[in-house]
Amino acid sequence: MTGEEVLTGGGVNHVVRAGDTVRRPAGPWTPAVHALLRHLRERGFTGAPRAHGLDEQGREILDFVPGETADHPLPGWARADGALTGVARLLRGYHDATAGFAAPPDAVWYFPPVEPAEVICHGDVATYNCVFREGRPVAFIDFDTAHPGPRVWDVAYAAYRFAPLGDPGHAGARPVEEQARRLRLFADAYGLGDDDRRALVPTARARLDHLVRHMRERAAAGDAAFAAHVARGDDRLYSADIAHLARHEPELTGALTGALTCRSPRSDR
Incomplete structure (x- = not known):
């Protein structure tokens, strides 16, 4: 197709823009993802692209969501x-908008469901999969890794990416005290419940362990994108972050479970 513009992002798929649409490789999970995106639109959730089936090359067709994504080094906004x-x-x-979603009987997900399946997790909420306008997030993109799971499974990974909760020795990382402060801001803005607050840090470790194993398995299977990630040491970076979270779990969990001032996910900070 002429007039296509290659889009950059997570570095796993070849994604292009064609006019007001985005074309991405389809997979066995695409029918379930498109059903999810239709459900979100029916529920009035506008923070995700609409799906428009497949093109003549078998690629999925999605709305292009105007705005900016961010990758490292992250801009100040x-x-x-x-x-x-x-x-x-x-x-x-x-x-909340995924509540009541009835997946197709033959639904295939990129990642297997995680119990308890409270919601449909996005699976990769990160700066490169979030569209911003004037510094404010307006939509998530790249729903390939969506799958049923508990809220905290998604929240923990998003908090890891956005607080962020990495080893302070890594480039761009924040001191532990600042990580704890921002983690609390994230949980309060989401309106996270008490049980999930206590579970968040161990869940973040489990989610990163899952990521490391998946990355290495895909690289061993010959996936060039994941092999490149392993070659540059991404798996070792995540392993160091797992160790960091284990060392500082008391401080981080303490920040989450201290006296609460507000639980409303709609309040301004």
Whole structure:
């Protein structure tokens, strides 16, 4: 198709823009994802692209969502508290909108469901999969990794990406005290419940362990994109972050479970 513009992002799929649409490789999970996107639109959730089937090359067709995404090194607006709390509220709205979604009987998901399946997790909420306008998050994109799971499974990974909760020795990382403060902001803006607050840090470790195993398995199977990630040491970086979360779980969990001032996911911060 002529007039296509290659889009950059997570670095796994070849994605192009064609006019007001985006064309992406389809997979066995695409029918379930498109059913989910239709459900979101029916529920009035506008923070996701609409799906328009497949093109003549077998690629999925999605709305192009205008705005900016962010990758490392992150610009200042992506590191601001307002972006953090805005993403938490957008994620809460997304999760709530998935309630009542009836997946097709033959649904296939990129990742297997995680119990308890409370919502449909996005699976990869990160700065490169969030569209911002004037520093405010307006939509999530790239729903390939969507799958049923508990809220905290998605919240923990999003908080890891946006707080962020990485080893302070890594480039661009924040001190533990600042990580704890921003983690609390994220949980408060989402309106996270007490049980999920206590579970968040161990869940983030489990989610990163899942990511490392998946990355290595795909690389071993000959997936060039994941092999490149492993070659540059992404798996080792995530493993160091797992160790960081284990070392500082008391401080991070303490920040989440201290005296609460507000639980409303709609309040401004």
